[in-house]
Amino acid sequence: MHPWLLLLLPLHVLASKDRLLGVSPDLVARYVPTKKGSAETWQCLDGSKTIDWSSVNDDYCDCTDGTDEPGTSACPDSRFYCVNAGHIGSYIPSTRVRDGLCEPECCDGSDEPEGVCPNVCKQVGEEYRERVKAENKLRKTGSKIRSTYLAFAQKEKKRLEEEIASSAQEISAREKEVARLRDLVERTESLSAAALEEKKSSPLYQSLITHHAALKSLQREHKKHLERETALGEILDQLRTGYNPNYQDMAVLEAVRGWEQLAGLPHINDVGKEDENPDELGSDESEAASEEEQLEEGIWSTEQLEHQLDDLLATDYEGLLIEHDKHVGAPASPTSILFNLSAYLPDAVVPQYEALRDQLVSWLELLGLAQSKTDTAADTSKAQKTLGDAEHNLNLARREKEDKERELSRLFDPEWYGPDGEWKKLAGTCIEKESGDYVYEVCLFDEARQKPLKGGQTFSLGKFAEWNNAEGIEKGSPAYYSKQHYTRGAKCWNGPQRSVTLDMSCGLENAVLSVAELEKCEYEFKVTTPALCLPLSASDIKREEL
Numbered sequence: 001m002h003p004w005l006l007l008l009l010p011l012h013v014l015a016s017k018d019r020l021l022g023v024s025p026d027l028v029a030r031y032v033p034t035k036k037g038s039a040e041t042w043q044c045l046d047g048s049k050t051i052d053w054s055s056v057n058d059d060y061c062d063c064t065d066g067t068d069e070p071g072t073s074a075c076p077d078s079r080f081y082c083v084n085a086g087h088i089g090s091y092i093p094s095t096r097v098r099d100g101l102c103e104p105e106c107c108d109g110s111d112e113p114e115g116v117c118p119n120v121c122k123q124v125g126e127e128y129r130e131r132v133k134a135e136n137k138l139r140k141t142g143s144k145i146r147s148t149y150l151a152f153a154q155k156e157k158k159r160l161e162e163e164i165a166s167s168a169q170e171i172s173a174r175e176k177e178v179a180r181l182r183d184l185v186e187r188t189e190s191l192s193a194a195a196l197e198e199k200k201s202s203p204l205y206q207s208l209i210t211h212h213a214a215l216k217s218l219q220r221e222h223k224k225h226l227e228r229e230t231a232l233g234e235i236l237d238q239l240r241t242g243y244n245p246n247y248q249d250m251a252v253l254e255a256v257r258g259w260e261q262l263a264g265l266p267h268i269n270d271v272g273k274e275d276e277n278p279d280e281l282g283s284d285e286s287e288a289a290s291e292e293e294q295l296e297e298g299i300w301s302t303e304q305l306e307h308q309l310d311d312l313l314a315t316d317y318e319g320l321l322i323e324h325d326k327h328v329g330a331p332a333s334p335t336s337i338l339f340n341l342s343a344y345l346p347d348a349v350v351p352q353y354e355a356l357r358d359q360l361v362s363w364l365e366l367l368g369l370a371q372s373k374t375d376t377a378a379d380t381s382k383a384q385k386t387l388g389d390a391e392h393n394l395n396l397a398r399r400e401k402e403d404k405e406r407e408l409s410r411l412f413d414p415e416w417y418g419p420d421g422e423w424k425k426l427a428g429t430c431i432e433k434e435s436g437d438y439v440y441e442v443c444l445f446d447e448a449r450q451k452p453l454k455g456g457q458t459f460s461l462g463k464f465a466e467w468n469n470a471e472g473i474e475k476g477s478p479a480y481y482s483k484q485h486y487t488r489g490a491k492c493w494n495g496p497q498r499s500v501t502l503d504m505s506c507g508l509e510n511a512v513l514s515v516a517e518l519e520k521c522e523y524e525f526k527v528t529t530p531a532l533c534l535p536l537s538a539s540d541i542k543r544e545e546l
């Protein structure tokens with residue numbers, strides 16, 4: 001309450017001015033005694049008790065709610081109101097009343113006995129008003145810049161909406177194109193399959209297939225014979241090592257001798273004697289070598305037959321057929337006559353003829369009545385490539401549209417660019433500050449970095465995560481937008497991942513004022529921005545006056 005308001009109070013109240021010490025202006029009207037004859041009584045504010053008016057502010061706590069002692073420290077948990085005439089009134093806990101200390105909140109010194117604390121409210125009030133004035137001036141100018149941010153958001157909304165609409169059109173055109181190309185690929189593929197079937201009926205291909213079948217049969221028979229030979233060899237080996245020479249059975253002896261000769265084995269009776277006559281062995285070896293078959297050029301050796309025949313039989317004959325076509329030239333297509341005709345025409349009409357021809361061919365191709373002059377396999381892969389490219393472009397257009405939709409949804413989202421989109425203008429704006437051995441940079445809504453001045457690794461200090469997440473902070477309130485958190489930066493050696501908190505306030509420029517590493521790898525940037533310069537309200541302007 002202004003001091004002159006006291007003049008309006010009834011006389012009996014003025015007389016008991018001390019009773020009103022520490023009472024806030026909104027409660028003054030309730031500190032009035034009730035008169036009954038010469039007695040004056042008063043009721044505690046919670047209505048729990050009626051006491052003598054003289055007991056108010058008598059430094060003894062009577063009321064359970066402590067309201068009888070607004071100007072002393074007698075009741076715990078009560079508040080003392082400093083009038084602070086010339087400045088702004090404020091409360092202090094009553095425990096700080098008459099403790100011999102001058103409270104900065106009580107510039108009038110009313111919490112202490114007269115003469116203890118000087119009344120400095122005039123000077124404090126003037127300084128305060130100057131400060132408020134400067135702050136208001138800053139906000140006034142800053143809010144003009146801020147309003148351009150709001151206008152920017154509106155333009156962005158329009159731009160994004162238009163771009164999304166045109167993206168949607170582009171996507172639908174691309175979808176149709178993809179569908180058309182997919183159909184074309186399917187048709188080309190079936191055409192190409194039919195053409196392949198046709199080519200397969202060529203005598204050369206048929207003969208190749210017959211050769212393949214014969215070779216495969218021979219391979220099977222060959223394998224069978226080899227197995228048979230091995231089995232017979234085992235039988236004869238048993239006979240050779242197990243027969244009784246004393247029986248002089250000539251048929252057995254001849255069979256053994258015959259087998260030994262065929263298999264290149266020494267006679268069983270001579271086994272173990274080779275060491276005594278090394279010369280003989282040497283001559284055997286040279287004989288064996290000289291017996292090596294001399295193969296005609298191109299004829300396969302046993303080795304090759306064993307190891308390469310399977311590969312040969314696994315040949316892709318259809319692939320060969322397509323390759324073969326390329327070597328010998330594609331068969332004449334229904335359109336080929338059109339291509340050869342120009343050679344017979346007078347030079348003057350050739351360009352018009354060629355233009356007409358190309359148009360006609362493309363119509364025929366479109367209608368599926370003609371194949372292009374290149375071969376069908378090449379057509380298929382060309383069509384597939386065109387389809388692949390079209391699908392890729394469609395996906396790109398879809399992704400672009402999704403990005404724009406995401407950006408639009410963030411535009412007026414309180415958790416992103418604010419309810420008025422005031423922060424959108426700053427998305428991606430990079431501001432920096434040199435501090436110590438580093439330049440600290442933050443690209444708003446993106447990432448913060450620590451760049452060493454003397455060379456070395458730049459560390460990410462984190463990516464934009466959220467606005468002020470402290471407990472009790474209301475989403476969308478000015479306090480909410482006073483802090484931004486950037487988290488999950490480069491891991492600190494033996495510590496957490498680096499992170500930054502931007503502590504932001506109204507300023508005419510987007511700037512980093514200072515940087516501090518409050519805890520190891522936890523940084524705080526003091527930042528100013530016009531986005532926080534809210535337009536002045538009537539009460540803000542009033543604060544300048546008193």
Ligand code: MAN
Nearest residue numbers: 450459492493495517520521
């Ligand atoms: C680097 C910088 C410092 C940080 C240390 C932690 O030197 O990122 O800010 O304190 O790493 O090891």
